[in-house]
Amino acid sequence: MSVLRKTDSIVLRIQATIVVLANLFVLFGVSAIAFQRYVFGGSLYGMDELIVIAAFWMYFIGAAYATRYHRHISADIISVYLRGRRIGDLVQLLSSVITLGLSGLFTYWAWEMFSWSLAKGGETPVFGIPNLVLHTSILLGFIFMTLYFAVELIGKLTELRQTGHIEPQILKEQAAAAAQSSEEGRL
Amino acid sequence: MSTLAAILILILALVIGIPVPFAFLASTAYLIFQFGYDPSFLLPYASSRMNSIVILAIPLFIVAGGLINRGNIGIRLVELVELLVGRVRGGLGSVMVVASAVFGSITGSAAATLSAIGTILFPRLNEAGYPRGHSAALMASASVLGMLIPPSSMMIMYAWIGRQSVLAAFLACFTPGIILMVLLCCVNVWLMRNQDNLVRRPAYDSPRAYAKEFGRRTGRATPALFMPFLILGGIYGGFVTPTEAAGLAALYAIPVGFWIYRGLTIRGFFQTVLDSAVMTGVIMVMLFAVLMLSRLYVMEGVPDLIMDTLTQVSSNPLVLILMINVFMIIIGMLMDDLSSVMLSTPLLLPLVTDLGISPIQFAAILGVNLGMGNITPPTAPLLYLAGQLNRVPITETMRPTLYMLLFAWLPTLLLTTYVPEISLWLPRLLLGYG
Amino acid sequence: GTASAEVQLRMAGIVPEGHPATEAMNEFAERAAEQSDGEIDIRVFPANQLGDYTQIYEELRRDTIEFALIPVPSQFDSRLELPSLNYAVSSWDQAKEMMARDGFIAEEMAQLHANLDVKQIGGLYANGFGGLGLTELPEDIHDPTSEKDVLLRVPPIDVFKVAMDDLGFQTVTVPYAELYNAMQTGVAEGWTGGQAEINYTNFRDVIDYYVPVNNFFESYAFLMSAETWEGLSAENQEIIREIAIDLVDKSFETARESEETYLKRLDESGVEVVEFTDEDRERWAEYVRETTWPKLHDRLSEELINRLREQY
Ligand code: NA
Ligand code: NA
Numbered sequence: 001m002s003v004l005r006k007t008d009s010i011v012l013r014i015q016a017t018i019v020v021l022a023n024l025f026v027l028f029g030v031s032a033i034a035f036q037r038y039v040f041g042g043s044l045y046g047m048d049e050l051i052v053i054a055a056f057w058m059y060f061i062g063a064a065y066a067t068r069y070h071r072h073i074s075a076d077i078i079s080v081y082l083r084g085r086r087i088g089d090l091v092q093l094l095s096s097v098i099t100l101g102l103s104g105l106f107t108y109w110a111w112e113m114f115s116w117s118l119a120k121g122g123e124t125p126v127f128g129i130p131n132l133v134l135h136t137s138i139l140l141g142f143i144f145m146t147l148y149f150a151v152e153l154i155g156k157l158t159e160l161r162q163t164g165h166i167e168p169q170i171l172k173e174q175a176a177a178a179a180q181s182s183e184e185g186r187l
Numbered sequence: 188m189s190t191l192a193a194i195l196i197l198i199l200a201l202v203i204g205i206p207v208p209f210a211f212l213a214s215t216a217y218l219i220f221q222f223g224y225d226p227s228f229l230l231p232y233a234s235s236r237m238n239s240i241v242i243l244a245i246p247l248f249i250v251a252g253g254l255i256n257r258g259n260i261g262i263r264l265v266e267l268v269e270l271l272v273g274r275v276r277g278g279l280g281s282v283m284v285v286a287s288a289v290f291g292s293i294t295g296s297a298a299a300t301l302s303a304i305g306t307i308l309f310p311r312l313n314e315a316g317y318p319r320g321h322s323a324a325l326m327a328s329a330s331v332l333g334m335l336i337p338p339s340s341m342m343i344m345y346a347w348i349g350r351q352s353v354l355a356a357f358l359a360c361f362t363p364g365i366i367l368m369v370l371l372c373c374v375n376v377w378l379m380r381n382q383d384n385l386v387r388r389p390a391y392d393s394p395r396a397y398a399k400e401f402g403r404r405t406g407r408a409t410p411a412l413f414m415p416f417l418i419l420g421g422i423y424g425g426f427v428t429p430t431e432a433a434g435l436a437a438l439y440a441i442p443v444g445f446w447i448y449r450g451l452t453i454r455g456f457f458q459t460v461l462d463s464a465v466m467t468g469v470i471m472v473m474l475f476a477v478l479m480l481s482r483l484y485v486m487e488g489v490p491d492l493i494m495d496t497l498t499q500v501s502s503n504p505l506v507l508i509l510m511i512n513v514f515m516i517i518i519g520m521l522m523d524d525l526s527s528v529m530l531s532t533p534l535l536l537p538l539v540t541d542l543g544i545s546p547i548q549f550a551a552i553l554g555v556n557l558g559m560g561n562i563t564p565p566t567a568p569l570l571y572l573a574g575q576l577n578r579v580p581i582t583e584t585m586r587p588t589l590y591m592l593l594f595a596w597l598p599t600l601l602l603t604t605y606v607p608e609i610s611l612w613l614p615r616l617l618l619g620y621g
Numbered sequence: 622g623t624a625s626a627e628v629q630l631r632m633a634g635i636v637p638e639g640h641p642a643t644e645a646m647n648e649f650a651e652r653a654a655e656q657s658d659g660e661i662d663i664r665v666f667p668a669n670q671l672g673d674y675t676q677i678y679e680e681l682r683r684d685t686i687e688f689a690l691i692p693v694p695s696q697f698d699s700r701l702e703l704p705s706l707n708y709a710v711s712s713w714d715q716a717k718e719m720m721a722r723d724g725f726i727a728e729e730m731a732q733l734h735a736n737l738d739v740k741q742i743g744g745l746y747a748n749g750f751g752g753l754g755l756t757e758l759p760e761d762i763h764d765p766t767s768e769k770d771v772l773l774r775v776p777p778i779d780v781f782k783v784a785m786d787d788l789g790f791q792t793v794t795v796p797y798a799e800l801y802n803a804m805q806t807g808v809a810e811g812w813t814g815g816q817a818e819i820n821y822t823n824f825r826d827v828i829d830y831y832v833p834v835n836n837f838f839e840s841y842a843f844l845m846s847a848e849t850w851e852g853l854s855a856e857n858q859e860i861i862r863e864i865a866i867d868l869v870d871k872s873f874e875t876a877r878e879s880e881e882t883y884l885k886r887l888d889e890s891g892v893e894v895v896e897f898t899d900e901d902r903e904r905w906a907e908y909v910r911e912t913t914w915p916k917l918h919d920r921l922s923e924e925l926i927n928r929l930r931e932q933y
Pocket of ligand 1: 334337
């Protein structure tokens with residue numbers, strides 16, 4: 001168990017590092033293009049290519065990281081409304097199962113795209129960076145999303161077995177936020 | 188029929204709580220299996236569309252918004268606005284609305300506006316005796332000004348998907364934003380008319396004391412007030428592209444936040460960079476999914492189908508545009524603003540241009556309509572965020588929200604829809620548009 | 622589309638309805654249906670509806686889009702930039718001779734496409750010569766070696782960038798989507814990459830000068846997925862080949878007329894069309910072939926450039 005937890009935190013730290021570096025690269029890269037134009041009167045030829053690749057790593061690793069912390073946008077109305085009822089638990093399980101299935105399906109399609117690029121090539125016009133670099137971010141992003149959705153589903157099943165019902169995610173977060181702010185003495 | 192099923196699956200998926208990008212993917216997967224498409228082109232298609240530096244303005248505005256929030260830049264603006272409009276009855280509510288508009292000129296997002304202005308003003312409104320439900324509802328509505336007053340990540344998204352000018356789309360939303368601001372102030376004052384325990388801000392002894400205080404607060408707000416000039420001046424003055432302006436805004440917020448307003452720490456800086464990257468990931472994976480879905484919609488001729496269905500009901504353009512608005516209101520009730528834009532733009536833009544409505548006016552209609560979608564339940568992220576920030580159950584925000592929808596939002600939407608000049612005069616004046 | 626058709630083809634394009642290339646696709650669809658007695662059903666998707674040209678090309682390779690009339694992207698083989706090579710051709714006669722039907726450039730391209738499982742049909746489709754749309758006019762524009770001191774937006778590929786650097790411009794690479802605003806506001810002071818027509822329709826309000834330097838010839842091509850092509854019956858292949866050849870031939874006439882029309886319209890709309898004679902063009906062409914081409918061996922291969930030089 002602690003090995004799993006340790007792996008989890010190492011993986012998260014790597015993901016966080018990737019998205020922070022990518023985000024900073026995008027920020028300073030875009031600014032550098034503007035500065036270069038005024039200070040040196042030219043343009044950073046091909047800089048766009050590098051920035052967009054960094055951006056893709058931010059997008060998809062960021063989305064994976066968001067999955068781990070339940071940060072994707074969803075409508076929790078039904079689960080809140082049906083809270084504490086058997087049907088509510090079922091809806092939540094159903095939603096989790098479908099999400100996991102879809103994520104798995106798209107991971108498979110991302111894999112197909114990745115293998116196609118591996119076999120057939122394709123590269124950026126200025127620096128000749130293989131499209132594979134960009135497609136890898138998408139594949140990895142979907143792999144981790146699928147993994148985290150699987151963990152979420154297992155978590156819900158465990159909760160159901162242990163407590164007899166599943167508390168909607170949004171309510172857990174609100175409770176946590178309230179607890180935190182009362183700790184800070186703000187309420 | 189299958190198209191209808193695809194839309195129903197989308198709605199059903201949203202309702203049972205599947206995350207938005209995966210609800211899009213559910214509909215996509217259905218169409219693929221229903222029509223026997225080879226899915227191998229979809230992911231490459233979506234990634235090639237996203238492979239663009241123009242779309243980067245959105246993540247950059249998110250970073251900028253995060254840094255501005257952490258950097259204490261909001262509070263200086265609030266203090267200044269408070270001095271200007273804070274002295275009438277219900278004035279603190281108006282401060283909230285106007286400050287949101289001013290803050291809107293330095294951020295592209297409603298959520299950033301809400302957390303910046305809300306955090307500062309909720310305690311003061313509570314102290315002044317405003318019902319918590321009322322101030323949460325007011326803040327939720329006002330925060331949309333952060334998106335309507337340029338810059339706006341929603342308009343960047345619209346312009347990018349619809350292949351329109353970002354600048355013109357920005358400008359089109361400005362006047363509707365001002366109208367909404369004024370109407371929200373009015374509704375606030377009217378709702379608070381019988382509330383007699385409201386504390387008024389103390390008047391100043393003399394005009395001179397007022398002037399002195401005004402000078403002091405303006406001075407302290409100057410580095411913050413300089414931001415709109417940097418961003419909007421940079422774009423409209425032609426020094427930078429919108430993407431670069433977003434980058435420069437974030438860059439500018441770093442020294443101001445660290446050394447002038449001292450709200451930023453090294454730790455806070457990296458946390459902000461991480462948070463904004465993750466929020467960007469959430470948005471972009473949604474975009475990725477909706478691009479695939481709309482490619483299939485195009486191949487299946489869905490916009491034509493909707494148009495045919497609508498024109499069977501009526502051929503009057505005024506009625507049709509009303510129905511398009513109703514369609515968007517429904518979408519807006521189900522989704523948040525960015526995913527609604529992503530879904531509505533490719534679907535509706537061809538229809539409205541057929542009806543003779545300029546894509547730039549449509550930018551404003553879409554902005555107001557889907558902005559409103561952010562505060563209409565069941566999916567009302569801004570309202571929930573405001574409720575959470577002000578520690579008030581959502582039920583208490585419903586009644587004031589209903590008044591604001593009826594007397595501020597709907598009039599703004601109708602004016603924007605049926606009076607093209609409202610959205611078009613600024614783009615015409617400044618860009619020679621149309 | 623008709624459900625009874627035996628051959629159903631999705632045909633992708635990048636320009637909107639009303640543009641000659643989209644009209645050519647519509648005409649293609651009509652003629653193919655007619656000549657095959659409804660056996661060939663082509664559904665046209667113009668205006669980037671199925672993605673931009675790099676995406677469309679990739680999908681031709683995958684056979685998820687069957688047919689297209691698009692400019693050729695070079696992400697899979699940089700030698701595909703050959704038709705855009707600045708001053709590969711410099712006059713209309715030369716363009717038609719080398720690019721239509723089985724001209725030298727058309728044949729080379731057909732071969733490169735074949736390596737990528739894409740079938741080129743009928744040669745290259747002419748859009749016309751490109752020039753410079755400018756907001757600032759350099760003092761000595763006619764001299765290829767002069768310092769131009771103008772911030773010129775170039776497409777982000779070496780065949781343009783290196784040529785324009787050599788010709789003395791300062792080059793910037795603003796995204797095309799932001800080009801109008803960039804020129805309006807001075808982020809760029811001109812651009813290369815389009816003909817008189819696009820300069821008139823999209824940019825006449827921001828540019829003050831148009832210089833018809835003919836630095837490149839914009840061409841599209843009728844491209845089909847090789848898999849789809851091979852699956853067609855011999856008769857259907859013949860029908861499609863003949864329509865393509867005919868439309869390609871016509872495109873050179875149309876493009877030439879369009880150039881005259883739009884140069885005149887540019888002039889009438891207040892854009893100064895700068896005098897640039899055939900002799901000026903030859904001087905520029907000579908200079909670029911001498912100076913720039915050797916620097917492009919990496920992208921186009923030395924062997925290909927040498928064989929091209931033998932054509933003049
Ligand atoms: Na804004
Ligand atoms: Na909503």
